[in-house]
Amino acid sequence: MLLGKMCNPEKDVSSRISQLAREGFRLAEVTIESPGARPERRDWKKIRRLIDSKDLKVIGSTDFNLQIASPWVPVRKAAVSEIKRAFPILGMLGAEYVHIHPDHSAKRQKKEMFRWNDEAVKDLKKAASRHGLKLMVENGAPWQGGLDLIRYLLERNPDVYLLLDIGHANLGVERNLATEYFRLFGDRISHVHMHDNDGRRDQHLELGKGNIDWKGIVVLLKKSGYDKTITLETFNPEGGFIRSKRKLERLWEEQ
Numbered sequence: 001m002l003l004g005k006m007c008n009p010e011k012d013v014s015s016r017i018s019q020l021a022r023e024g025f026r027l028a029e030v031t032i033e034s035p036g037a038r039p040e041r042r043d044w045k046k047i048r049r050l051i052d053s054k055d056l057k058v059i060g061s062t063d064f065n066l067q068i069a070s071p072w073v074p075v076r077k078a079a080v081s082e083i084k085r086a087f088p089i090l091g092m093l094g095a096e097y098v099h100i101h102p103d104h105s106a107k108r109q110k111k112e113m114f115r116w117n118d119e120a121v122k123d124l125k126k127a128a129s130r131h132g133l134k135l136m137v138e139n140g141a142p143w144q145g146g147l148d149l150i151r152y153l154l155e156r157n158p159d160v161y162l163l164l165d166i167g168h169a170n171l172g173v174e175r176n177l178a179t180e181y182f183r184l185f186g187d188r189i190s191h192v193h194m195h196d197n198d199g200r201r202d203q204h205l206e207l208g209k210g211n212i213d214w215k216g217i218v219v220l221l222k223k224s225g226y227d228k229t230i231t232l233e234t235f236n237p238e239g240g241f242i243r244s245k246r247k248l249e250r251l252w253e254e255q
Contacts, residue, residue, distance in 0.1 A: 001221075001252055002027050002057060004231045005241055006193075009033035013047055021054040023242055029231045030093060031061035032086035039085040048093050059191055059229060060090035060098030060133065068124075069103035069116035079103070080120050084127045091131030097190055098128055099136035099163040102153065104144040113145070114152050121153055125160055136163040136190055139181065141171035141202070147180065154185060161190040167197050167204065167233070170212050178217060182224045189226065194248065195233040204233055206240025207247045218251040 004027025007016040013036060017028050028051065032039055051058060066079035083100060090098050100121070106113040125135040137160060139150050154160060162185050169177040182189065194217075196210030197203040207214050232248070234240045 001227060002229045003245060003248065004029050004057070004059065004229060005245075006061070006231050006233045006235075007031060007037070008235065008238070009035070009037040011036050013037050013041075014043070014050055017047065017050055017054065017056070020241075021056060024245070026055075027057045027059060027229055027231065029059040029061055030090065030095070031063070032089060033061075033063040033065075039089060044089050044092060051093060057229065058090070058093050058095040059231060060086065060093070060095035062086050062098065062100050064101040066101075067103050067105040068100070068120035069106050069113050071106045071109060071112070076116060076120065080123055083124060087128050087131040087133055091133055096132075096134060097136050097161065097163075098133045099138050099191065100124060101138050102140060102145055102149050104140065104149075107143070107145075114149060117145075117149065118153055118156050121157055121160060125157060134159075134161060134190070136161040138163040138165050138193070139168050139177075140165075141168055143172065146172075147177060147184075150181075151184065154188060160188075162188045163191045163193065164189045165193040165233075166212065166217055167193065167195040167202065167210075170197055170199055170210070171202060172200070176212060176217070179220055182220060182226075186224055186226075190228060192221070192226070192228070192230045193233045194230060194244070195235075204235040206234040206236070207232075207244040209240070214247065215251055215255070218248070218255050222252075222255055 196205040
């Protein structure tokens, strides 16, 4: 298990990377988002040197607000174009994988929403590959397309991977769907996000503050042979990163 921390894009990227390295994380998930990590900031090469000096692995992330499946054609085109601006930066930072968030802004047009997401994924995976990046899609809640949308996209794009968000797999369901995602796409899961919630809201709580059975999740990961990267996305409170790290490391050793 290679454990990392999400760099909060509301803060300065360099300071976040230095902090997570001090805290003992070995992976930095760098998300290209406003306000603190917009593509046009001028010190990305300096950030690359910092990453190298801390001997960190990098995972790339893009803005979840960009509506790649909007009912409006100009909006879709602009959203895809903005995501593409992140790829040369993340490639330069040394990332191997980058993920995008499927878009549910056209939820009243489900068939079209699925198709527009697929069109965007096909375009973005080609653009990502030109910068040495492999594209992942992240699962969302049922009202965001959920498992059905992920299945649709992965079936149509065999060279795209899954970022399994354990917190999102817990939203609006009777039981966490992580087991189902592993059953269906285990060989395509290339990264995992961990954060907790009450099953109703995407709260990004520290591990143990919601209703997710983290011991069961660790058992699932180890039983499935998952030994890749994990990012903690526990923003509430931000100090919960360290407590979550210790909890996960303890559970990993115990199972």
